[in-house]
Amino acid sequence: MRELYHYPLDPFGRLARIYLKEKSLDHTLIIELPWNRKKTFSGKHSFSDLPALIDMDGLILEGWYSIIEHLEQHYRSNSLLRVTPKEKAECRRIMLLFNTMFFADVTKNIVFEKVAKRHLDRSSPDSLSIRKSNAAIKGYFDYITWLTDRRNWLAGEEFTLVDISAAAHVSCIDYLGSIEWEKYPEVKDWYARVKSRPSFREILSDRIPNIAPPDYYQELDF
Numbered sequence: 001m002r003e004l005y006h007y008p009l010d011p012f013g014r015l016a017r018i019y020l021k022e023k024s025l026d027h028t029l030i031i032e033l034p035w036n037r038k039k040t041f042s043g044k045h046s047f048s049d050l051p052a053l054i055d056m057d058g059l060i061l062e063g064w065y066s067i068i069e070h071l072e073q074h075y076r077s078n079s080l081l082r083v084t085p086k087e088k089a090e091c092r093r094i095m096l097l098f099n100t101m102f103f104a105d106v107t108k109n110i111v112f113e114k115v116a117k118r119h120l121d122r123s124s125p126d127s128l129s130i131r132k133s134n135a136a137i138k139g140y141f142d143y144i145t146w147l148t149d150r151r152n153w154l155a156g157e158e159f160t161l162v163d164i165s166a167a168a169h170v171s172c173i174d175y176l177g178s179i180e181w182e183k184y185p186e187v188k189d190w191y192a193r194v195k196s197r198p199s200f201r202e203i204l205s206d207r208i209p210n211i212a213p214p215d216y217y218q219e220l221d222f
Contacts, residue, residue, distance in 0.1 A: 001026060001027065001028050001056075002020075002025065002026065002027040002028065002053060002054060002055055002056055003027065003028050003030055003053070003054040004016060004017065004020065004027050004028070004029055004030065004051055004052070004053050005030045005031075005032045005050060005051060005052040005053075005054075006029060006030070006031065006032065006050060006051040007031065007032055007033060007034055007050055008031065008206040008207075008208060009111055009115055009172055009175065009206070009208055010034070010050055010051070010111075010172075011099075011103065011107050011165075011168040011169040011171075011172045012050065012051055012063070012064035012099070012168070013050060013051040014168040014171060014172065014203055015064050015068075015099075015161075015164055015165055015168040016051045016053065016064055016067050016068075017029070017051075017202065017203065018164045018167070018168065018199045018200060018203065019067075019068060019071070019080065019161065019164055020071075021198070021199035021202070022078065022080060022159075022164070022197075022199045023071065023075055023077075023078055023080070024078075025071065025075060027053075032050060032052075033119070034050060034116065035116060035119045036119070049062045049063060050063075051063070051064060051067065053067045053070075055070070064099065065099075068161065080159075080160050080161045080164065081160065081161055082155070082156070082158065082160060087155070087156065090155050090156065091155045091160050091161055091162050094147075094154055094155055094162045094166075095155075095160075095161050095162045095165045097143075098140075098162075098165045098166045098169055099165050099169075101140075102140050102166075102169050103169065105133065105136040105140075106133045106136050106137055106140065106169070106173060107169045107172055107173060109129050109130065109132070109133040110130060110133050110134075110172075110173050110176055110178050111172060111173075111176070113125040113126055113129055113130050113133075114130070114176050114211075115176070115208065115211065130178075133178075134178055137173070137178070137179065138183075141183075141184045141187045144166065144184075144186070144187045144190060145184065145186040145187055148186050148187075148189070148190045149186065153190075154166060154190070159194075159197070163190075163194055164194075167191060167194040167195075167200070168203075170187075170191055171200075171203055171204075174191075174213070174214070174217060175206075175208070175211075175213040175214075175217060176211070176213075177213070177214050181222070188222075192220060192221065192222065195220050196220050204217065204218045205218070
């Protein structure tokens with residue numbers, strides 16, 4: 001059985017979990033705390049080497065990109081990067097936008113300030129950092145709105161890794177109550193469709209000790 005080491009409020013762990021479900025690849029989940037690692041696959045102790053997947057043949061894959069590229073090459077049915085070179089290029093372009101820029105501008109700061117800090121040094125969240133990250137959400141959500149006005153899903157007519165990537169980040173900051181959904185009805189409609197997929201149900205059931213999500217968090221019609 002495959003083993004996926006992850007932290008529940010890490011967007012890249014969520015990405016890998018949703019992807020594995022969409023591909024119908026059996027796996028066992030093992031929680032690793034980034035600030036108190038029990039199993040190390042390299043010399044690092046950070047978000048950078050989570051998630052980590054041990055595949056059926058014992059191959060160890062560290063980080064979301066290595067996991068996705070390996071599984072897309074070895075399990076070609078139901079490709080979530082689509083088929084043609086043009087489609088794949090568009091998926092990679094938008095997917096990296098969320099997994100690099102959105103993560104740096106929004107997810108990383110919000111999760112660090114509201115969750116990780118209490119475990120690392122027990123300091124209070126930096127309200128200025130949180131405000132900056134909250135302000136950055138608008139630009140990315142405006143882009144999601146622009147895309148969904150022109151396409152069925154973010155990268156085209158089919159559900160892809162782009163939708164998984166974006167929704168993984170959105171779900172983390174939504175868990176922490178950082179989204180004013182009334183300002184973004186088009187993004188809300190897109191996210192509700194992602195939430196309705198069977199691959200997302202387990203994500204919505206995640207709970208972080210001593211941090212409860214908003215009441216609407218698990219609702220499909222919110």
